[in-house]
Amino acid sequence: MAQYAVLIYNNDSAHRPDHTAAETETCDRHAEELERTGAMVAAWAFTPRDLATSVHGETITDGPYLGDRDIVAGFYLLEAPDLDAALAIARLNPACQEGGGVEVRPVAEGGFVASPGS
Numbered sequence: 001m002a003q004y005a006v007l008i009y010n011n012d013s014a015h016r017p018d019h020t021a022a023e024t025e026t027c028d029r030h031a032e033e034l035e036r037t038g039a040m041v042a043a044w045a046f047t048p049r050d051l052a053t054s055v056h057g058e059t060i061t062d063g064p065y066l067g068d069r070d071i072v073a074g075f076y077l078l079e080a081p082d083l084d085a086a087l088a089i090a091r092l093n094p095a096c097q098e099g100g101g102v103e104v105r106p107v108a109e110g111g112f113v114a115s116p117g118s
Contacts, residue, residue: 003041015045015108035112044077045108053083055091056101064103077107 014027021028027045034040052064080086083104090096090104 013046013048013108016048031112035114038114040112040114042111042113044111047106047108049105052103052105053087054101054103055087055093055096057096057099058091060087060091064105078104 014024031040031043034043049064052062054061054063078086078089080089083106086104090102093102095102
């Protein structure tokens, strides 16, 4: 079966550390439905945009990466002991040397990964 990435664009993450369950209810209900039907393979919520750090070439800046000609071309999940280590790994991405860049953002606690055969 084919797999498709769904990139969520909104004004910011619904999963702020200070949000209550009531504030994330619609997102959580949607995720539970996708999990129940078996359509969702894996999911993580990003933390708010003010926690993002961007790498563009050799430049590291606070905040999300917003280039007017760039698009999200993919993503991968890193495990690193801290943000500095994650940035050291992320800056090796070829996009950083080819005129593009990457955004490094902590992932919200939790997440969902389907069990094999689910």
